[in-house]
Amino acid sequence: MNTALARLNTIFAFTLSVMAGLTFLCFLSTFFNEHKADVSINTAKVIVKNVPDYSAGREKNDLGFIKLNQVVVWDKIIRRGENSILDYRKANTKYYFWDFGNGLRGNKNVTLSLSWNVIPNAGTLPKIMGTGQHKIEFPAEYSPNRFQ
Amino acid sequence: MGMLDMDFLDDVRRMNKRQLYYQVLNFGMIVSSALMIWKGLMVVTGSESPIVVVLSGSMEPAFYRGDLLFLTNYREEPIRVGEIVVFKIEGREIPIVHRVLKIHEKENGTVRFLTKGDNNSVDDRGLYAPGQLWLEKKEVVGRARGFSEIPIKKTKKRHIVNVRRGCNMWVNVITPTSRQRNAEATLIPTVART
Structure with a gap:
């Protein structure tokens, strides 16, 4: 009964159940957190440019008759303990819009919003959208200047 | 480690046929319930690997x-x-x-x-x-x-x-x-x- 193997087995099983319990407590500690926050976004200068792209296919209507587009234009990773109050001025977009059809120029209905995703030690991965959006319009003309 | 293996083998040798079958079936039960839980999770989550x-x-x-x-x-x-x-x-x-x-x-x-x-x-x-x-x-x-x-x-x-x-x-x-x-x-x- 009290062989080394049996004892090892018991210790292993006990360790596993303790860790499972701890993981569950971790999950509980973040599950009820309220992650909502207010966000204010503004845009200064919006330009659309005509850029030849040789990497993509030539089928223009590849993505045609679109109901919804979502594109990430900026992102940031904030680690635990770092300043989580973001105050950016004159920031550029990190990723650009790429229009594979004809939906970008003159689009009057573009909404910018900020969302985030909190990674716990153990638990759910909530996706939160900040309250506060900003609506912009794209200009109807392509920018003539290449480096504007 | 050799000692442990010997003890374990002795245990098996001491069992009669019924006990041996029971052990084998028990092991089968553990494997199949693990499989059932996994498959059950697949049904609940809709993902092929939950x-x-x-x-x-x-x-x-x-x-x-x-x-x-x-x-x-x-x-x-x-x-x-x-x-x-x-x-x-x-x-x-x-x-x-x-x-x-x-x-x-x-x-x-x-x-x-x-x-x-x-x-x-x-x-x-x-x-x-x-x-x-x-x-x-x-x-x-x-x-x-x-x-x-x-x-x-x-x-x-x-x-x-x-x-x-x-x-x-x-x-x-x-x-x-x-x-x-x-x-x-x-x-x-x-x-x-x-």
Whole structure:
């Protein structure tokens, strides 16, 4: 009964159940957190440019008759303990819009919003959208200047 | 170690036939209940592999190697930008865990999307099948819904464990109208793989 193997087995099983319990407590500690926050976004200068792209296919209507587009234009990773109050001025977009059809120029209905995703030690991965959006319009003309 | 094996064998030798059968059946029960739980999870979550292990560092600092992800894959839930999806590309054995960077949804409900690893500097087009520009819904194994890090493997990095979790944020835009590391995920129970 009290062989080394049996004892090892018991210790292993006990360790596993303790860790499972701890993981569950971790999950509980973040599950009820309220992650909502207010966000204010503004845009200064919006330009659309005509850029030849040789990497993509030539089928223009590849993505045609679109109901919804979502594109990430900026992102940031904030680690635990770092300043989580973001105050950016004159920031550029990190990723650009790429229009594979004809939906970008003159689009009057573009909404910018900020969302985030909190990674716990153990638990759910909530996706939160900040309250506060900003609506912009794209200009109807392509920018003539290449480096504007 | 030799002593342990001997003890164990002695135990077996001392059993009569009935006890031996019972042990074998008991073992079979354990294996089959593990399989049942796994298959049951598959039904409940709608994902072909509800729990995956992260195999590489392309989603650091969110996911490190060895972390566990719990996936769901409900048909009616739309895929949105910022979500972490696990997808399997044709011709690649191991699924990849990355965040959705762009999506384009058509009137008829078909979705095309592009992914990127948080720790990679470019999007995933280089990882997709040659010539493939977008992912489609059929390639998605699941969306990450739950997460658990594995404390055992981090003995070396223990001091940074507490600060490395944080939050990832991104700005969405919604309009209604190299060398890369790739985060690979694997199914945990190899039993269920067959």
